[in-house]
Amino acid sequence: MATSDRTHDERDASGRPSETGDADALKDEAARRSGIHGWLDGIRTTRTGRLTLKIVIGVIGSVLVIAGLIMVPFPGPGWLVVFAGLAVLATEFHWAHRLLQFGKRTLAAWTAWLGRQAWPVKILVILAAALTAMVIVYYGLRLSLHIDLIAEARALLNR
Secondary structure (H helix, E strand, C coil): CCHHHCCCCCECCCCCECCCCHHHHHHHHHHHCCHHHHHHHHHCCCHHHHHHHHHHHHHHHHHHHHHHHHHCCCCCCHHHHHHHHHHHHHCCCHHHHHHHHHHHHHHHHHHHHHHHCCHHHHHHHHHHHHHHHHHHHHHHHHHHCCCCHHHHHHHHHCC
């Protein structure tokens, strides 16, 4: 019997009407699930827990997505952090779940396309990615730390 089909006249273990209504049944159902899902279901059994969980998940997921987007132009795990943030958000928000599924489908389609290409195309994609990363690092260092890598390399070669 689904939780929504139960009446509000739930009985506790002694046979008396339960003062908490469906909350006891939801907690029992949550206890049957194992791992993180059961724990999250246990928190969701109360209105306060549900709201608190949405806020905490929203803040953690948003911080991860924003940090990942900041890291995207730099070498490192930028997109991985963005997807991790979306996965966190997807535990509570349907729109994040849909966006995560779209991202997974797009990534799978792109990697499948790249896998079907000949070696020269694969090499060009790798070179383009490496060149893009080098340009980003060069201008990132030049604009933020005022370090010109080309001038530094020339100075080292002229010694």
